[in-house]
Amino acid sequence: xxxxxxxxxxxxxxxxxxxxxxxxxxxxxxxxxxxxxxxxxxxxxxxxxxxxxxxxxxxxxxxxxxxxxxxxxxxxxxxxxxxxxxxxxxxxxxxxxxxxxxxxxxxxxxxxxxxxxxxxxxxxxxxxxxxxxxxxxxxxxxxxxxxxxxxxxxxxxxxxxxxxxxxxxxxxxxxxxxxxxxxxxxxxxxxxxxxxxxxxxxxxx
Amino acid sequence: xxxxxxxxxxxxxxxxxxxxxxxxxxxxxxxxxxxxxxxxxxxxxxxxxxxxxxxxxxxxxxxxxxxxxxxxxxxxxxxxxxxxxxxxxxxxxxxxxxxxxxxxxxxxxxxxxxxxxxxxxxxxxxxxxxxxxxxxxxxxxxxxxxxxxxxxxxxxxxxxxxxxxxxxxxxxxxxxxxxxxxxxxxxxxxxxxxxxxxxxxxxxx
DNA sequence: ACAACGTTTGGACAACTGTCAAGACAGGTC
DNA sequence: GACCTGTCTTGACAGTTGTCCAAACGTTGT
Numbered sequence: 273x274x275x276x277x278x279x280x281x282x283x284x285x286x287x288x289x290x291x292x293x294x295x296x297x298x299x300x301x302x303x304x305x306x307x308x309x310x311x312x313x314x315x316x317x318x319x320x321x322x323x324x325x326x327x328x329x330x331x332x333x334x335x336x337x338x339x340x341x342x343x344x345x346x347x348x349x350x351x352x353x354x355x356x357x358x359x360x361x362x363x364x365x366x367x368x369x370x371x372x373x374x375x376x377x378x379x380x381x382x383x384x385x386x387x388x389x390x391x392x393x394x395x396x397x398x399x400x401x402x403x404x405x406x407x408x409x410x411x412x413x414x415x416x417x418x419x420x421x422x423x424x425x426x427x428x429x430x431x432x433x434x435x436x437x438x439x440x441x442x443x444x445x446x447x448x449x450x451x452x453x454x455x456x457x458x459x460x461x462x463x464x465x466x467x468x469x470x471x472x473x474x475x476x477x
Numbered sequence: 478x479x480x481x482x483x484x485x486x487x488x489x490x491x492x493x494x495x496x497x498x499x500x501x502x503x504x505x506x507x508x509x510x511x512x513x514x515x516x517x518x519x520x521x522x523x524x525x526x527x528x529x530x531x532x533x534x535x536x537x538x539x540x541x542x543x544x545x546x547x548x549x550x551x552x553x554x555x556x557x558x559x560x561x562x563x564x565x566x567x568x569x570x571x572x573x574x575x576x577x578x579x580x581x582x583x584x585x586x587x588x589x590x591x592x593x594x595x596x597x598x599x600x601x602x603x604x605x606x607x608x609x610x611x612x613x614x615x616x617x618x619x620x621x622x623x624x625x626x627x628x629x630x631x632x633x634x635x636x637x638x639x640x641x642x643x644x645x646x647x648x649x650x651x652x653x654x655x656x657x658x659x660x661x662x663x664x665x666x667x668x669x670x671x672x673x674x675x676x677x678x679x680x681x682x
Numbered sequence: 683a684c685a686a687c688g689t690t691t692g693g694a695c696a697a698c699t700g701t702c703a704a705g706a707c708a709g710g711t712c
Numbered sequence: 713g714a715c716c717t718g719t720c721t722t723g724a725c726a727g728t729t730g731t732c733c734a735a736a737c738g739t740t741g742t
Contacts, residue, residue, distance in 0.1 A: 283718090303598030305510035308699060319721055324701065382597045389594050392587045392655040393508030402656060428679070433646070433672055440645015441638065450597040451607065467638055474633070474679065488688090513729060524691055529731065683742100690737070699728070706721070712714085 288326050291316060292340040295333060300379030304386045309333070335400045338387060341380065346407040348373060349415050359423035366415055367468035370442060371461035374449050381446050409435040420476055428477040441467060493531050496521060497545040500538060505584030509591045514538070540605045543592060546585065551612040553578060554620050564628035571620055572673035575647060576666035579654050586651050614640040625681055633682040646672060 294316035299307050309330060313320040327333040349366060356362035374381060384404075391401035413431040420427045427434070445464040449457055499521035504512050514535060518525040532538040554571060561567035579586060589609075596606035618636040625632045632639070650669040654662055 287719090301598075303595065305595065306598065309701090310699080320700095321702090321721060321723095322719085325719075330700065382594070386594050386598075388652065389587070389591050390508065390510065392652065393506075393511065393591075398656045405652075429676075432649070432668075433676070436646040436649035436672075437642045438645070440643070440648065441641040443645065443648070444637070444641035447593065447597065447610075451603045463637075467641075471634075471638070492689095514731090515729075525730095526691060526693095526732090527689085530689075535730065685740105685742080687740085688738090691735085693733090693735100695730105695732080697729080697731105700726100702723105702725080704721105704723090706719105708719075709717090711716080 284326070287322075288336065289340060291318070291323060291326055291333070292337045295337050296341055296380065296383070299337065299386075300383045303382070304334075304390050331396045334387070335397070338397075338400045338404060341384075342404050342407065345380070346404070346411050349411060353414050353418045356418070356422065359419055362415070362419050362422055363472045364469060366419075367465045367472070370438075370468055371445070371465045374442075374446055374464070375457075375461055378446065378449060381442075382450055385443060385446070408439075412438055416475065419472065423476055425476040428475055434475065437471075438468070441471075489531070492527075493541065494545060496523070496528060496531055496538070497542045500542050501546055501585065501588070504539075504542065504591075505588045508587070509539075509595050536601045539592070540602065543602075543605045543609060546589075547609050547612065550582075550585070550589075551609070551616050554616060558619050558623045561623070561627065564624055567620070567624050567627055568677045569674060571624075572670045572677070575643075575673055576650070576670045579647075579651055579669070580662075580666055583651065583654060586647075587655055590648060590651070613644075617643055621680065624677065628681055630681040633680055639680065642676075643673070646676075 291312070295307075295312045298312045298315045302311065309323045310320045312333075313323055316322075323333065327336065349369060352362060352365045352369060356365060387397060388401050388405065391397040409431055412435045416427055416431075416434050429437075441464065445460055448460040452460060496517070500512075500517045503517045503520045507516065514528045515525045517538075518528055521527075528538065532541065554574060557567060557570045557574060561570060592602060593606050593610065596602040614636055617640045621632055621636075621639050634642075646669065650665055653665040657665060
């Protein structure tokens with residue numbers, strides 16, 4: 273043991289998080305298919321042996337990364353939900369934040385869709401992907417229910433449908449943002465914001 | 478040259494199509510990340526050397542495959558558009574066909590989303606992916622405009638938004654279909670049909 | 683029969699992959 | 713000082729990958 277018991281997290285866990293962070297940036301840049309354990313180590317302060325010292329398996333590293341990433345992402349809109357005082361405010365702030373998170377964390381979202389797709393081919397990823405997908409749906413549902421509450425009306429759709437629709441618009445924008453010319457990036461984000469802004473009222477009845 | 482000029486397509490092109498078909502089934506089963514040229518050859522009547530005889534590159538094979546696949550997929554709903562005589566008929570047939578194509582061609586759709594995601598990391602795929610994505614959007618737009626025409630009303634959204642929303646619902650269902658238990662497959666498809674059926678009227682104003 | 687050519691095979695190559703193990707390097711305890 | 717123990721480096725392994733190439737094959741024309 274490194275000491276008796278570390279203040280908050282053992283050094284072991286700290287290093288695992290550190291490696292997970294290096295792995296996430298690598299995966300976000302190269303994608304799942306082209307990311308190797310050696311490449312991850314190259315993007316970290318360590319050599320490739322360390323990866324196997326802290327993770328038994330490539331699969332264990334990946335799933336650990338997904339769960340690590342989740343901690344910071346599935347509550348992304350909760351502050352907006354908590355502090356908005358009108359339906360109009362919630363709507364516009366949510367629409368803006370959707371675009372903002374693409375601008376600020378684009379590669380991480382690219383990675384999410386990549387891993388989500390991989391789960392269709394790799395059974396080992398399914399558990400963690402479905403777990404996070406459910407949390408993302410719940411995150412959107414919190415936005416929508418609060419939105420209806422503030423508007424004093426009822427929602428015209430269920431949780432799953434709302435998540436599927438908004439996620440489709442989000443993924444579409446992310447694709448255009450990631451593959452389009454750099455000069456058009458601001459435009460596609462503005463389109464997403466306007467689109468969600470226009471769509472949300474029609475989700476109420 | 479094998480002959481002077483073959484009846485319809487040269488043997489060279491025939492073999493390219495044949496290899497593309499083997500490649501597509503392999504890619505649909507294993508996904509982009511785990512598909513190698515040797516694996517493709519193993520799923521074909523030939524050995525791995527032939528692949529490089531007909532395709533200079535792995536990238537050329539993949540892009541050829543995507544275009545080959547496109548020929549059969551971007552007109553999938555045109556027959557429904559052409560023969561439906563009422564908005565209600567078009568709506569229910571379209572909703573049913575969406576689910577039906579997942580049932581019948583699931584792996585091919587998984588592959589499409591896989592390659593679409595890869596294009597965010599691999600610039601070489603962007604051109605062909607964006608080309609087909611545009612054709613898919615146009616395909617959906619033909620459905621929606623005809624739907625509005627039959628209903629005698631106006632559409633409440635533009636082409637891109639309609640495609641993004643419906644594609645989101647489609648991808649969501651595909652994920653559940655591909656990763657969920659076999660016993661639930663019919664259910665998720667029925668949910669998609671019901672969902673699209675309920676959604677479409679709200680796209681009109 | 684021969685030659686020519688398009689096609690196919692199978693093996694080779696270097697580079698890379700995940701995995702593992704032996705040793706070096708700490709820091710602390712006796 | 714010696715000793716231990718957790719950490720890290722380095723090199724090795726077997727397997728796979730994309731790519732290339734020399735040889736064999738089969739058909740065609742002469």
